Amino acid sequence: MTVPQPDAPRLEASGISKRFPGVLANDRIDFAVAPGEIHALLGENGAGKSTLVKIIYGVLHPDAGTLRWNGEAVEIADPHAARALGIGMVFQHFSLFEAMTVLENVSLGLDKAEDRRALAARVREVSQAYGLPLDPERDVYTLSVGERQRIEIVRCLLQNPKLLIMDEPTSVLTPQEVDRLFETLRQLAAEGVSILYISHKLEEIRALCDRATILRGGRVVAECDPRAETARSLAQMMIGTELKTVVRRDAGTTGTVRLAVDGLSVAAEALHGIDLKDISFDVRAGEVFGIAGVAGNGQNELLLALSGERLAGTAAALRIDGEAVGRRDAGERRKLGLCAVPEERNGHGAVPGMTLAENVVLSAHRRMGLLSSIFIRAGAAARFAGEIVKAFDVRTPGTAASAASLSGGNLQKFIVGREILQKPKVLVVSQPTWGVDAGAAAAIHQALADLATEGVAVVVVSQDLDELLAITDRLAVINVGVLSRAMVTRDASVEEVGLLMGGAHGLASEAVAAQAERESSVYVA
Amino acid sequence: MLPRLAALRIEARREIPRGLLYATPLLAVALTVLAGFLLFLAMGYDPGRALYHFFIAPLTSLYGWSELMVKGAPLILIGVGLAIGFRANVWNIGAEGQLTMGAVAGGVVALAFWGEETALTLPLMCVAGIAGGVAYAAVPAFLKTRFGVNEILTSLMLTYVATLFLSTLVYGPLKDPLGFNFPQSRMFGDAALLPVILDGTRLHAGSLVALAVAVAGWVLMSFTIVGFQVRVLGQAPAAARYAGFSAPRIVWFCLLLSGGLAGLAGLFEVAGPIGQLVPVISPGYGFTAIIVAFLGRLHPLGIILSGLLMALSYIGGETAQVMVGLPQAVTGVFQGLLLFFLLASDFLVRYRLRLRPAPAVQPRAQAAE
Numbered sequence: 001m002t003v004p005q006p007d008a009p010r011l012e013a014s015g016i017s018k019r020f021p022g023v024l025a026n027d028r029i030d031f032a033v034a035p036g037e038i039h040a041l042l043g044e045n046g047a048g049k050s051t052l053v054k055i056i057y058g059v060l061h062p063d064a065g066t067l068r069w070n071g072e073a074v075e076i077a078d079p080h081a082a083r084a085l086g087i088g089m090v091f092q093h094f095s096l097f098e099a100m101t102v103l104e105n106v107s108l109g110l111d112k113a114e115d116r117r118a119l120a121a122r123v124r125e126v127s128q129a130y131g132l133p134l135d136p137e138r139d140v141y142t143l144s145v146g147e148r149q150r151i152e153i154v155r156c157l158l159q160n161p162k163l164l165i166m167d168e169p170t171s172v173l174t175p176q177e178v179d180r181l182f183e184t185l186r187q188l189a190a191e192g193v194s195i196l197y198i199s200h201k202l203e204e205i206r207a208l209c210d211r212a213t214i215l216r217g218g219r220v221v222a223e224c225d226p227r228a229e230t231a232r233s234l235a236q237m238m239i240g241t242e243l244k245t246v247v248r249r250d251a252g253t254t255g256t257v258r259l260a261v262d263g264l265s266v267a268a269e270a271l272h273g274i275d276l277k278d279i280s281f282d283v284r285a286g287e288v289f290g291i292a293g294v295a296g297n298g299q300n301e302l303l304l305a306l307s308g309e310r311l312a313g314t315a316a317a318l319r320i321d322g323e324a325v326g327r328r329d330a331g332e333r334r335k336l337g338l339c340a341v342p343e344e345r346n347g348h349g350a351v352p353g354m355t356l357a358e359n360v361v362l363s364a365h366r367r368m369g370l371l372s373s374i375f376i377r378a379g380a381a382a383r384f385a386g387e388i389v390k391a392f393d394v395r396t397p398g399t400a401a402s403a404a405s406l407s408g409g410n411l412q413k414f415i416v417g418r419e420i421l422q423k424p425k426v427l428v429v430s431q432p433t434w435g436v437d438a439g440a441a442a443a444i445h446q447a448l449a450d451l452a453t454e455g456v457a458v459v460v461v462s463q464d465l466d467e468l469l470a471i472t473d474r475l476a477v478i479n480v481g482v483l484s485r486a487m488v489t490r491d492a493s494v495e496e497v498g499l500l501m502g503g504a505h506g507l508a509s510e511a512v513a514a515q516a517e518r519e520s521s522v523y524v525a
Numbered sequence: 526m527l528p529r530l531a532a533l534r535i536e537a538r539r540e541i542p543r544g545l546l547y548a549t550p551l552l553a554v555a556l557t558v559l560a561g562f563l564l565f566l567a568m569g570y571d572p573g574r575a576l577y578h579f580f581i582a583p584l585t586s587l588y589g590w591s592e593l594m595v596k597g598a599p600l601i602l603i604g605v606g607l608a609i610g611f612r613a614n615v616w617n618i619g620a621e622g623q624l625t626m627g628a629v630a631g632g633v634v635a636l637a638f639w640g641e642e643t644a645l646t647l648p649l650m651c652v653a654g655i656a657g658g659v660a661y662a663a664v665p666a667f668l669k670t671r672f673g674v675n676e677i678l679t680s681l682m683l684t685y686v687a688t689l690f691l692s693t694l695v696y697g698p699l700k701d702p703l704g705f706n707f708p709q710s711r712m713f714g715d716a717a718l719l720p721v722i723l724d725g726t727r728l729h730a731g732s733l734v735a736l737a738v739a740v741a742g743w744v745l746m747s748f749t750i751v752g753f754q755v756r757v758l759g760q761a762p763a764a765a766r767y768a769g770f771s772a773p774r775i776v777w778f779c780l781l782l783s784g785g786l787a788g789l790a791g792l793f794e795v796a797g798p799i800g801q802l803v804p805v806i807s808p809g810y811g812f813t814a815i816i817v818a819f820l821g822r823l824h825p826l827g828i829i830l831s832g833l834l835m836a837l838s839y840i841g842g843e844t845a846q847v848m849v850g851l852p853q854a855v856t857g858v859f860q861g862l863l864l865f866f867l868l869a870s871d872f873l874v875r876y877r878l879r880l881r882p883a884p885a886v887q888p889r890a891q892a893a894e
Binding site: 333344352371 | 753764770771
């Protein structure tokens with residue numbers, strides 16, 4: 001019943017404001033998406049991207065401002081209404097039932113029931129038309145993350161959206177999968193579907209998007225053609241200041257071996273978890289070692305096995321400075337100098353309901369001498385917490401604030417800082433800069449580099465390949481619980497690592513061979 | 526299309542006002558009194574008089590206050606132990622059984638020394654009482670840590686075993702040979718009884734121990750690494766493992782501690798107000814202490830207050846029975862009301878109910894695909 005006005009933008013937001021207690025998340029935001037346009041929404045964490053998108057998708061309601069859909073003012077009461085208008089959204093975190101099939105999951109997400117067979121046919125049709133291969137009968141737990149994302153996309157496409165919102169869609173994909181996704185998105189755009197693409201990966205935005213709206217502190221600070229910008233200029237618009245470049249000393253591959261992992265195998269704890277199979281690698285003093293891989297390939301399991309939260313079968317599977325610690329728990333490994341930063345902050349790296357000073361006691365009570373007999377030295381803990389807050393620029397009213405009151409990025413800075421300031425000998429970090437703004441990410445990278453310079457062995461587990469390529473000396477790829485052979489980062493290319501990330505078992509040697517071949521052909525040329 | 530009705534939604538509050546969290550016990554008490562008022566009115570009693578005898582009359586005499594402590598002591602002792610476990614998400618529901626086994630173990634010591642008591646008898650009884658409760662709580666602890674059996678079920682079911690075991694003893698081997706075949710043991714000798722600390726009352730030394738235990742519990746939970754481990758395990762098990770805190774060890778600690786305190790409370794009952802082993806030694810202190818723990822916000826010092834309040838509900842129930850002729854069940858009803866209102870107001874502090882208007886009418890053209 002809406003009469004589309006030919007020249008009107010598909011979606012136009014004007015003066016959208018939304019206030020939460022203590023923060024103006026969206027401050028009079030104006031922007032428009034034309035039909036068939038791929039429009040980037042760019043901003044640091046906390047810039048207001050999520051709030052804006054939630055308003056568009058009807059999850060939140062604006063305090064002020066209007067949304068126009070094809071030129072007509074609309075009020076979007078809830079996601080159901082948004083879908084009825086033709087707005088589809090693919091969330092960063094999937095909502096899928098692992099024990100059910102693809103088809104069952106798709107049909108659960110639809111607003112009205114559909115005949116099973118007809119739906120299966122439509123799923124096949126859509127998935128073929130857009131290069132999103134999917135078997136409707138497969139159980140979801142057998143699928144890779146990339147395949148799971150396809151389910152979410154297909155689920156949206158089945159409703160013939162006119163605007164597709166993608167929230168950080170590539171954080172879980174291999175570079176090859178990203179390329180394939182981009183092809184799909186371009187095809188959709190060519191058919192007239194508008195795409196609102198939320199990301200903080202600047203290169204991707206430059207490769208994919210026609211326009212970009214940049215948010216900072218809840219406001220639109222710039223609108224530009226990302227293809228005409230550099231990643232650096234985009235980043236500076238995003239954070240509003242100059243970016244610092246991480247200073248790296250030369251690769252320190254000559255130090256003594258501080259962390260030696262030899263034939264580490266750990267059976268999965270959870271149903272549908274990943275078994276770690278015969279993992280071996282060494283990290284030397286002064287070295288930053290990267291572990292790349294698509295999410296859910298055993299990174300969490302590996303981190304738990306390294307930190308001591310899960311024990312290895314034999315003591316010799318893991319050595320810290322030569323001492324066999326495979327059977328020792330996290331507390332004892334920490335005493336020997338192995339500190340760890342887990343991927344999950346709330347509830348794992350920190351206790352949300354406790355204060356920052358208490359959260360310091362969590363992992364630092366031994367190394368920082370925060371106990372006298374069984375009593376906690378509260379003053380010393382608060383002082384150490386204060387040191388962390390200062391050194392890592394954690395934005396908090398004080399060390400008596402609860403961990404839950406910090407934003408994700410600030411809590412990450414706090415946890416990373418807590419482990420670094422304990423002067424570890426080996427530091428294992430998972431996703432060091434996940435959800436952290438660009439400025440803070442650079443600071444964390446610098447801190448890790450400095451740590452290595454001081455002779456610490458640093459292990460970085462990350463899904464962000466660009467991050468690993470930038471800060472590691474060597475890296476290996478984990479895929480379904482198997483770790484590839486380590487390669488020198490300087491000599492590795494995105495394509496090879498990408499192959500390993502998405503690759504089947506045993507691809508490691510092939511990739512290395514392929515690399516050697518390509519290199520020799522370059523020389524010949 | 527569904528009818529567009531306003532929907533009631535439950536939303537988590539972003540910020541939980543801390544003051545409110547501590548005010549909820551008071552609110553719950555106020556609501557309980559109000560509900561009691563209406564209840565008495567509906568039953569045809571004079572509500573003012575009934576409430577006076579329930580809540581005020583017991584506090585108008587020194588004897589009343591001493592009775593408050595006598596009944597409050599076991600509640601506080603057990604409540605503190607349970608609260609520490611609850612903080613770690615260890616749900617010992619079987620304190621009543623541990624209390625019984627503590628009473629049995631301590632009582633057996635008293636009877637073994639009968640007629641030959643020394644100064645060491647009472648301390649030995651205390652040790653035995655604690656050991657009885659500890660041993661009985663060790664069963665759910667072992668099953669939980671070894672096989673992952675839910676401690677709520679095991680500890681609760683063991684309660685009934687304990688009560689029957691006590692009956693077996695007082696109907697059989699421990700029966701007083703000169704007791705006219707009544708199911709009760711001999712009266713303990715004087716040296717096997719807790720000293721009375723206020724003449725003319727039943728106030729015994731166990732009350733002081735209960736207060737001391739509450740203070741010690743507060744120190745343990747607030748200032749030591751042990752209490753810290755307990756709290757971390759309860760709030761974030763993954764963080765506890767990350768810190769290197771052993772969950773099984775904490776589970777053992779919590780169950781044994783709460784079992785030991787319950788056992789000591791049981792011994793204080795038989796070596797104090799009762800003075801012998803009888804088939805029923807507790808009017809449900811072990812279960813009431815669960816309410817006490819929550820009403821006291823799982824805080825050892827708060828538990829002193831909530832323990833005394835619940836003690837008042839026992840005494841007030843008796844007084845109101847005698848003076849106003851209220852049925853005996855009124856004590857249980859009041860305790861139930863109190864727990865209900867406490868949980869309800871807790872819920873409303875953490876969440877809020879929202880009347881959400883139905884979505885506005887939308888153009889549904891595209892949906893008709």
